[in-house]
Amino acid sequence: MKITFEIYYHTRWGESLFLSGDIDELGANEDNRAVMMDYQGDGLWKYTMELPASAKKFHYEYLVKSGEGIRREWGSPHSFSPGKNAAEYRLVDRWRDVPADLPFYSSAFIQGIFFRQHADSVVETIEPGTLTVKVDASQLRPDERLVMVGDCPELGDWDVLKAPLLNDSAFPEWQITLDGKQLKFPFEYKFVIVRTHQREVVAWETGENRICREKPQNPSEAVVVSGLRFNGSESQWRGAGTAIPVFSLRTDYGFGIGEFIDLKYLVDWALRTGQSFIQLLPVNDTTMSGTWQDSYPYNANSTFALHPQYLRLSEVGYLNDEVEQVRFDALREELNRLPDVDYERVNRAKMEYLRLLFEEQGEATLSSDGFKAFFRDNSFWLRPYAAFCSLRDRFGTANFSCWEEHSFYDESAIADYCAVWSPWYKSVALYYYIQYHLHVQLSEVKEYAHRAGVVLKGDIPIGISRTSVDAWVNPQLFHMDSQAGAPPDDFSIEGQNWGFPTYNWEVMARDGYAWWKARLRKMSEYFDAYRIDHILGFFRIWEIPFNAVHGLLGHFNPALPFSPEELQGYGFRFDASWQTVPYIREDFLDEIFGAYTGEVKERFLVHKGDGRWDLNVLVDTQRKIVGYFSGASDDMSILIRDGLMRLIDDVLFLEDPDRPGYYHPRISAQHTHVYHSLDEDQKSCFNRLYDDFYYHRHDVFWKDEALRKLPALISSTDMLVCGEDLGMIPHCVPEVMERLQILSLEIQRMPKESWREFGDTWAYPYRSVCTTSTHDMSGIRAWWEEDRARTQRFFNEILGEQGEAPYFCEPWICERIVELNLFSPSMLAILPLQDWLSIDGRLRRENPQEERINIPAHSRHYWRYRMHLSIEQLLEEGVFNTRLRELIERSGR
Known part of the structure; x- marks a missing residue:
């Protein structure tokens, strides 16, 4: 031939x-x-x-x-x-x-x-x-x-x-x-x-x-x-969808938390109301300590494993012991009546049940053809993950540095640990069993959604936990001595410190970003679209020294820091001796510490003369300060702690950790005492170099960085790619996203144009996802009550209404805001379930503050929001569902 x-x-x-x-x-x-x-x-x-x-x-x-x-x-x-x-x-x-x-x-x-x-x-x-x-x-x-x-x-x-x-x-x-x-x-x-x-x-x-x-x-x-x-003009197809975490779903059959199978009911509701997308938060396993602090979905112990809490236990099997089964059934009903997720009780109960069920049917499941195929395709991550979970349970901590001979991952040693003849095999195989059933249930949901013409959209966190399987197995892929976060923004004036190690992109590039590609391919088994959390991290990440707590002490990496000669070229008189160390002067200590100033001087400061002070060695880093005041709850201790943290933030420049003698202007340095000590001419020079550094200097550099990474990653699957591009956006970001056809995120109250107070929904780009709020924000109704002056401007200027704005966000106002998004040119309008419900005064929750999912400024926030009505009830709301469908259809979606 x-x-x-x-x-x-x-x-x-x-x-x-x-x-x-x-x-x-x-x-x-x-x-x-x-x-x-x-x-x-x-x-x-x-x-x-x-x-x-x-x-x-x-x-x-x-x-x-x-x-x-x-x-x-x-x-x-x-x-x-x-x-x-x-x-x-x-x-x-x-x-x-x-x-x-x-x-x-x-x-x-x-x-x-x-x-x-x-x-x-x-x-x-x-x-x-x-x-x-x-x-x-x-x-x-x-x-x-x-x-x-x-x-x-x-x-x-x-x-x-x-x-x-x-x-x-x-x-x-x-x-x-x-x-x-x-x-x-x-x-x-x-x-x-x-x-x-x-x-x-x-x-x-x-x-x-x-x-x-x-x-x-x-x-x-x-x-x-x-x-x-086919030669034709690009279709302007536009669709609508709902955003909600899986853990927030409520059905009559739940165990006090949303489960993968519950998504079938949500698919039915989406179909009934003319929606085509369901957007979720990360669904990976976050079990570290076994406490409520594990509820944070962006701190997974594995970027591949699914969270056991999302299993529908009845779909896995029933216990042979009828008395025990009755006990768990009663507990399920009790937990399911709770208004919020009780993370600890739910997960303890589910794991107890699964251990009992594994004893009864685990051997049969692990001998099945379905499991064998699953293990063959997933063993590269499943075996290390299961060993990790077994060792975490055995040593009582996810901090693998405490695991004696297993503190450092050794593939052959872990193969022995997981072998069928190992005394630890059953503790490992339990997690094989759990992950297999999670895979079966979520795969079933995806197929169900496909038959309905509905798409599941997942979420890729930008960071990984420093006590995760990924960090244990592949430490060379990460900078374990640094922390990822975000510069100051509307969510946090001190910036955000997520605590995650940053990526070692140079090492990752050597094998063509194999870890990233494997992660995305695994995700594509369950999702057809995904949101890249903090897409700016692929251009540059906000890297914070390990001894810092506030995000203010971070710097962009990669970046092009200034040499002293360059700083002088701006007319700025650079002096590392007092501009790169905490600026502590007599004249503002009273302002910070008030009546406790004398005690602070005596216990925590060292006098250098001429009105200048240094921090003593007990508190000369923010991490030391947090440790020193650990457990303190009295007003004096908290005021002193926060004041000392502010002193450490008070610098003009940060020396680059990899290039000694080169410097980054500190973010938001204009709010420091050291900046205010400059004369007007030097302030002007500093502002000029600051604006150049943060808004111009890195455009081409960061564009090239993103184009080195993103094309290889997004082309590794055929999922639809959306980017969370909020915050301090370099000029190169929209250009790269447009070039790679990554959908942007548009939020009316967080416009991309710095000169706007509110975004123009009619001017949104077609390749975008628009929304009324995100999981990191208050919903429409709570936002309406936060700032009366801003609400009034929105009422008059955006909604075009006359007179005084209502104190509460009435259903008709919520509907107007929803309509602004639905009628926008954005390809997708994906709104939180809470904001869809806000248009109906009968169905929406009474207190809008109870609808909040996360508060980014609170690093220890408890992620426990649940729907206040079941999806079954929602499916029965014929008037509301018809009204919502008509609203979506009228918008052309």
């Missing part, structure tokens, strides 16, 4: 085109074994190979090689299945660049919203003398099909009703095979979208007619033309 590849590609000087594939004849997917194509002139490249007549389906892709490296096509490799009768095949391809409507090629649309059953689609056999045409068309709804119409009888003589339908079994690629002997070459044609009933025309292709000249050269040759794309 002879196969000839043809492709038009205009190379530059020094470039050549190669073919790579998963068969030996094409190099077995090894780039250095890819075969070079022959240049024919006028941009045409060819390569011919021989395969045995018994050859099966294979995959291939085109590569451009040059001295600068390798350039690849976008998307999955081409595929080809030889027929049984043709002796020759000519594959006429087009180079595949990233499509302009990339989001519509994601699994969110292909497998979710535009989900197709393919019941009537059977791939036609490619016979000798035939012409097969393949075209990508991703934006067709399930009730729409593609026809090929043209200027010959075989294509309907331009009559859509007579034109042949294309096959959609490989959607979004459509295929048709025509008898070459019946066609008159060349011929003109176009593709047309029709609704299957009576072939109602939805859209003709735009542009000039296509011309086909690829005629079979002899009766034994079959020609396949692929790589075409």
Whole structure:
């Protein structure tokens, strides 16, 4: 069998085109074994190979090689299945660049919203003398099909009703095979979208007619033309969705917390109200201490494992001991009546139940074919995770530095620890068992959502815990001596310190970001879209020294710190001796410590003369201060503690930890005493260098950093990518997100334009997700009551209402705010469930303060919010659901 590849590609000087594939004849997917194509002139490249007549389906892709490296096509490799009768095949391809409507090629649309059953689609056999045409068309709804119409009888003589339908079994690629002997070459044609009933025309292709000249050269040759794309203006499809954490769901069958199976009920509600997205918070296991402090969903012990709390126990099995089963059933009902999540009782009860059930059925489950397949595909992370959990339980801590001989991960030692003959095997296998059932239940939910045309959207945290499996197994991938956080913003005036180690991107790049890719691929098993938490971290992260507590003492990494000579170039008189150490002067100590100033001087300060003081060694870092005052609760201790922390924050510059002698201006330094000690000229010079550093200096540098990482990561799966791009946004971020077609996040009360108080919803970009609030913010109603002056301006300027704003956010006001988002151009309007309910005075919660999920300024916040009514009740609210559906439909979503 002879196969000839043809492709038009205009190379530059020094470039050549190669073919790579998963068969030996094409190099077995090894780039250095890819075969070079022959240049024919006028941009045409060819390569011919021989395969045995018994050859099966294979995959291939085109590569451009040059001295600068390798350039690849976008998307999955081409595929080809030889027929049984043709002796020759000519594959006429087009180079595949990233499509302009990339989001519509994601699994969110292909497998979710535009989900197709393919019941009537059977791939036609490619016979000798035939012409097969393949075209990508991703934006067709399930009730729409593609026809090929043209200027010959075989294509309907331009009559859509007579034109042949294309096959959609490989959607979004459509295929048709025509008898070459019946066609008159060349011929003109176009593709047309029709609704299957009576072939109602939805859209003709735009542009000039296509011309086909690829005629079979002899009766034994079959020609396949692929790589075409439907020519049409980008669809302005817009959808709506709901955001809610899984733990917040309430159903009649819950165990005091939301569970994966509860999402089926939420899918039903989404379908009933015309919504197509359900957005969740991270669902990874966060079990560290076994206390309520583990409720924080962004501090996972594994970036792969799912949280056991989300298991529906009855779906796993029932206990043989009827008395015990009755006890747990009663406990379930008790916990399910609670207004909030009791994290500790819920998780203790579930783990007790699962241990008992594992004793009864664990061996049978672990012997099943389903589990064996799961273990085979996931053992690379599952075995270390299960060992981690066993060791955490055994030593009573997730801090692996306390695990004696297992303080440092050793693969062979852990293999012995997990072996079936190990005394610890059952404690390890318990977690295999739990993760398998979690996988089964969440996979079932995803399939259920697909059948309803609803998409599950997950969340990728920017950080990992320093006491996690990931840090234990791969410490080289992280900077364990630093902390990630965020600069000051609307959420926290002192910045945020998340405590996570930062990424060692240089080491990660050496294996092509394999850890990140594996993490995303695992996520894609359960989700078709994801939110990149703090996407700015891929441009630069806010890195805080390990001895600091406040985010104010952080700096961007990577960054381009100033040399003293550069600072002098701004006209600034730099002096490291007093501008890089805490600025403590006699004249403002009373302002900070008041009546306790004398005691502070005596116990914590060292006098240097001339009105200057230093902190003594007991409290010369913020971490030491926190330790010193640990457990103190009296007003004096708290005032002194907070005052000493402020003193350490009082610097103009921070020395770069990796480049001694280079300096970062401290964020928000204009609020320090040391800044106010400068004369007006020096303040002006400092402001100029500060603005340059934070708003201009790094634009190209950070753009290049993001483009080194993000393309490789987002292309590793076909999920729809959304970015959380709030906060201090460099100019390069929108450019990169637009280039990579990552959806931005738009919130009216946090506009991207610094000169606006409120965002203009009508001006939101199409590739965006808009929302009324996030899990880190108060909902519409609570926000309305926070700042009366701001609420009044919103009432008059944005809502266009006259007079005094109502004190409470009345349902009609909530509906107006919801409408502003629904009618925006954003592709997605995904609102918190609390804000959807706010438009109904009968259904919404009485106290809006009880709807808050997280308060970022409180590092030890308890994440325990639950719906105040069950999803079953919500499904029965016919008037509200009809009203919501009409509102969504009226907005064009």
